[in-house]
Amino acid sequence: MKNTIAVILTVISTICWAQEKQPDSTETVNLNEIIVIGKKTALSQKQSKSLTSVEDYLQKSSKINMIKRGAYAWEPVINNMSTERTVITIDGMRIFGACTDKMDPVTSYVEVSNLSEANVASGQQASCHGAVIGGSVDLKRNIYSQKETGWNGSFTSGYETNNKHKIIGGSLGCNNSNFFGHIDFMHRDADNYKAGNGKKIDFSQFTKYNFSVSAGYFLNQKNLIETSIIYDKATDIGYPALPMDVSLAEAKIMSLTYKYIPDSGFITNWETKVYFNTITHKMDDTKRPSVTIHMDMPGWSDTYGFYSKVKGKFENHEFLADLNSFYNKSVAEMTMYPKDPKENLMFMYTWPDVRTFYNGLSLEDNIKISAESSLRISTNLGFHSNTAADDFGLQSLRIFYPEMEASRNRFLKSFSGNYSQNNGKLEYGFGLAYAERAPSISEGYGFYLYNSNDFYDYIGNPDLKNEKALEGNAFLGLKINRLHSKITTSYFHISDYIIGKIDPNVLPMTIGASGIKIYEALDYATIFNSDLNLEYTVSQNWNLKTQVVYSLGKDNEGNNLPFISPLRYNAGIDFKKEKFNAGILALGNLAQNEFAETYGQTRTRDYLIFNINAGYAFNWNKNSVQIQTGIENVFDKYYTTFSDWNKIPRLGRNVFVNLSFSFNYKTLI
Numbered sequence: 001m002k003n004t005i006a007v008i009l010t011v012i013s014t015i016c017w018a019q020e021k022q023p024d025s026t027e028t029v030n031l032n033e034i035i036v037i038g039k040k041t042a043l044s045q046k047q048s049k050s051l052t053s054v055e056d057y058l059q060k061s062s063k064i065n066m067i068k069r070g071a072y073a074w075e076p077v078i079n080n081m082s083t084e085r086t087v088i089t090i091d092g093m094r095i096f097g098a099c100t101d102k103m104d105p106v107t108s109y110v111e112v113s114n115l116s117e118a119n120v121a122s123g124q125q126a127s128c129h130g131a132v133i134g135g136s137v138d139l140k141r142n143i144y145s146q147k148e149t150g151w152n153g154s155f156t157s158g159y160e161t162n163n164k165h166k167i168i169g170g171s172l173g174c175n176n177s178n179f180f181g182h183i184d185f186m187h188r189d190a191d192n193y194k195a196g197n198g199k200k201i202d203f204s205q206f207t208k209y210n211f212s213v214s215a216g217y218f219l220n221q222k223n224l225i226e227t228s229i230i231y232d233k234a235t236d237i238g239y240p241a242l243p244m245d246v247s248l249a250e251a252k253i254m255s256l257t258y259k260y261i262p263d264s265g266f267i268t269n270w271e272t273k274v275y276f277n278t279i280t281h282k283m284d285d286t287k288r289p290s291v292t293i294h295m296d297m298p299g300w301s302d303t304y305g306f307y308s309k310v311k312g313k314f315e316n317h318e319f320l321a322d323l324n325s326f327y328n329k330s331v332a333e334m335t336m337y338p339k340d341p342k343e344n345l346m347f348m349y350t351w352p353d354v355r356t357f358y359n360g361l362s363l364e365d366n367i368k369i370s371a372e373s374s375l376r377i378s379t380n381l382g383f384h385s386n387t388a389a390d391d392f393g394l395q396s397l398r399i400f401y402p403e404m405e406a407s408r409n410r411f412l413k414s415f416s417g418n419y420s421q422n423n424g425k426l427e428y429g430f431g432l433a434y435a436e437r438a439p440s441i442s443e444g445y446g447f448y449l450y451n452s453n454d455f456y457d458y459i460g461n462p463d464l465k466n467e468k469a470l471e472g473n474a475f476l477g478l479k480i481n482r483l484h485s486k487i488t489t490s491y492f493h494i495s496d497y498i499i500g501k502i503d504p505n506v507l508p509m510t511i512g513a514s515g516i517k518i519y520e521a522l523d524y525a526t527i528f529n530s531d532l533n534l535e536y537t538v539s540q541n542w543n544l545k546t547q548v549v550y551s552l553g554k555d556n557e558g559n560n561l562p563f564i565s566p567l568r569y570n571a572g573i574d575f576k577k578e579k580f581n582a583g584i585l586a587l588g589n590l591a592q593n594e595f596a597e598t599y600g601q602t603r604t605r606d607y608l609i610f611n612i613n614a615g616y617a618f619n620w621n622k623n624s625v626q627i628q629t630g631i632e633n634v635f636d637k638y639y640t641t642f643s644d645w646n647k648i649p650r651l652g653r654n655v656f657v658n659l660s661f662s663f664n665y666k667t668l669i
Contacts, residue, residue, distance in 0.1 A: 032125050033061050038116035038142050048583055048613035048630055051158040051167050051658045054107045054115065054139070061120045062488075062531035062549050063135060065565055069101075069645040070239040071163065071193050072206040073108035073249070077643065079122060079490060079529050080551050080564050081134030084440040084498070085467070088137045090230075092273065092307055093255060094129055094326045094358075098281035098299035099246075100350050100442060100449050103239060107139070109232040109251035109279075111186040113156070113169050114212035116142045123471045123490055124378065124416035124433035129307055129324040130358055131382055131412040131437045133469045133494065144182040145216050145224060147175045150666035156186075162654035163193035163204070181215040192238070195649035196638025203238035203245055203287070224259040241645035242452050244283045244297065253277040272308040292511050293339070299332035299351065316368040325359040330441050331390070334448075350449055352393020354441045357385045360412075373421045376431075382412040384438045386462075388445055396447055397462065400506075400518075404462050408444075412436045412466065418473070425479050427486075433471040439464045443498050443519045448509040451500075453645050454600030455514040458500050464521055468495040484535040490528070497525035497555065499599070523556040527564070546571045552594070562596040563643055565589070566604070582614040592642045604647070607639035622664035629657045 036047075037057050047057075055074040058064050066074035067082070078086045088106040089095070097104040119138040151174050158167035166189045173182030188208045194200050209232070216226035230253040237246040255275035262268070283297040305326030312319050332351035338344075360382030367375045387407040388394045394406055418431030439461070442449055446460035470493045477486035500517030508516050531549040538544060548569045553561035572585035588608035595601045613630030636653040644650065 032119060032121040033063065035061060035118040035120060036116075037112055037118060048581075048585075048611075048615065048628060049656060049658060050626075050628060050660065051112065051156060051169075054110055054112060054118075055105075057112065058107065058118055058120070058137065062533065062547055063120055063122050063529075064137075065563075065643050067102075067563065067643045067645060068641075068648065068650070069103065069241040070206075070237070070648070071190060071201075071204045071651070072208070072234070072237050072239075073103055073105060075102050075105050076107060076137060077563065078120070078135035078137065079492070080527055080553055080561075081492075082563065084443060085132070085134040085437060086136060087130050087132045088139070089129065090139045090253065091141050091228075091255070092129060092138060092309070092324075093253065093275045093277065094303055094305050094328070095251075095253065095277050096279070096301045096303055096328050096330060096441075098279040098301040098330065098332065099249075099283065100297070100299060100332050100446065101242065101244075101283070103237075103242070103246060103283070104249050104279065104281050107137075108234070108249065109210075109253065110139055110141075110230065111169075111184075111210040111212070111232075113171060113184045113186045113210070114141055114230065116140050122488075123473060123492070124414055124431075124435055125418070125473075129305075129322070129326070129362075130360065131380065131384070131414065131435065133435050133437050133467065133471075133492070141212075141214070141228065142182070144173055144175070144180050144214055145218075145226065147173065147180065148664065148666060149175050149177065150664060152662075152664045154184075154660060154662040156658070156660045158656065158658040160190075160654055160656045162651055163190045165190040167658075178218050179216070181213075183211070183213045185212075186210045194652045196633065196636045196652040198636070198652065199638065199649065201240050201649065203240045206234060206237040208232070208234040222260060222262055224257075224261070226257045226259065227255065228257075229254050238287075241648040243288070243450075244285045244295070245287060246282065247284045247286075248280060248282040250280045251277065266314060267310060267312045269311040270309070272306070274306040276302075276304050278302045294337040296335045296337075297332070297350070299330070301328065301330045303328045318366040318368070320362070320364040322362040322364075323360075324362070326357075328356040329389075330354050330356070348396060348447060349390055349393035350447050351441055352388045352397065352445055352447065353390035354445050355387040355389050356441070357383075359383045372423045373419070376416075376418045376420075378414075378416050380412075380414040380435075384410045384412050386438070386441075386444060388462075393445075393447065397445065397460070400459060401462060408462060410438050410466055412438060416471075427477040428475065430474040431472070433469075433473075435469045435471065436466045437469075438466060439498055439519070446519075450510040450513060451517075454517075455512070456500065456502070456517040456600075457508040457510050457513050457515075459503075459506070459516060459518045461519045464498060464519060465496045467498055467521070469493065470495075482537040485533065487530065487532045489530040492527045493524060494527070495524045496521040497523075499525075499555075499561075525553065525555045525561060527551070527553045527561070541575055541577045543574045543576075544572075545574065555598075559598040560594050560596040560601075562599040562601050564594070564596070566592040566594070566606075566642060579617045579619070580615070583612070585611045585613075587611075589641055595642070601642075602647075604640065604642045607637060607641070609637045609639065610634045622666075624660075624662050626660045627658070628660075629655075631655050 065077040153172040169186035171184035211231045214228040232251045234249040257273040260270040279301040307324035336346040364378040414435035416433035420429030449458040473490040475488040506516040553564035567590045570587035574583040591606040592604040615628040618625040632654040
């Protein structure tokens, strides 16, 4: 019955492309999405729940899933590829988490209050820094330099009933002809949440603070200097799907940017940025009631980087040249405390102070062939170097790799070409690409990293080859009166595919672990993705929406790859009239029958849930008050998805209220 309902909803409904930037017939069409997060227009016209998490905004994209280990800091997966094969940046800045268990993705260190949009790029459409195979997300901060002169600010608050999630925030900024400054703050505090049927999920609480400061000075009409700081601190974070929680996750992100924006000429924009960020992450199990042996697992990650990006235009060519570089230092350690105080502590480096240096050059040319067609050609060349700087950690790895060198250098390259045609009603395009990536720190240098999902300790392999991918992609869109439709597909053939394989000759370190897996390279693996988006405008006020996504992943022996999404869908209807909006949304997955049994996964059942929402905006002059409310998981369904770590159930029925007040006061400063 549920599947019948899902099919009916899929047929009659459409996806609302309000999240995406729709190109006109004169623009180059790329396979990417622009997800609006900030206040480019009234929030009530863009999101039903404006104070939700950054991750919740991102998973509206057909390209993105989220691996959830609790209620906080979900791991983004792009084109069914995890963070090793993707890149996530903040305003182009490379940031690396400090947790060996991926409990601190880059998205967890920003807030919706200081972001304007997320640029989601698929495969080699990715424009962020560094080598990438699956795709990228660039989180764009608010652009305060373009605001009107005067004072502007906001106050936001929210409450969610399920886990008593309390949200409060505010911002204040000022602009004049030469200077701008802006500061914002967001605080979140949540108790343990309840899954469907009122089942309490212990160790799912969290507390978070986020501060952001930006300031800039116009040297003249064409030259701007801007500086920004983000400070994010989360404490008492529970991870019910893991054996440990987090006592501290802290980020300090700083940058200095110079922008040159000429009125005309060969160069249209030139931006240069230097940046630094430091991440501290501390796992502990002191609040767990039953622990075999107490452990501390802190990690640190420091990154220094820069990029200089030039955009230009010459005749029918629009080009981009991006020189970028970063240096990262990642350290993670584990200390075990025996119950007998007379026994010695056990200590080891799980990341042996790995230093990563990358220097790359990206070139892109968008060629306007005609008024309706264009060709995009790009290449990326990079030098990548890893060094295990700690001698104790290096000697530990040499137990398994006696001949390994402390340093390893690699050259990485990618090439892509995409053709697109758009005559207003019909648009289509196709592309081919080749890409390489280096093994991640965990894949190359990880030492006894416990995976609580398959119960194996993982050991890195510094001798791994570069992973290489051939990619093919295509899209087809049609606009007929009130109906808009678009289908996109991508196919990846990944050679030397890196994955953990069981080694029966090595004993595990973690008590209760099933064994050891060492990262090895399969001959190849393939991943296929396809998504269908439809939109039908019933009338001026009513809009129907549908999204259907299908994926398939296989290794070279025909086994299913882990964490590949089954068919998923959402379908709904929106109503908007003047200052009022409302909507109903149904979303779900079919059963995951093609699960990765070889890699420790089990079958996941299908699910279907319903959300409802409503909002109203009060506007006067340039001030506004907006209220948004709704119910998520209306029927309190108990369910889990393919991407929930250890089948942890998701949130049950949840009533939310978001309130936002914003003002603009124009005055001479």
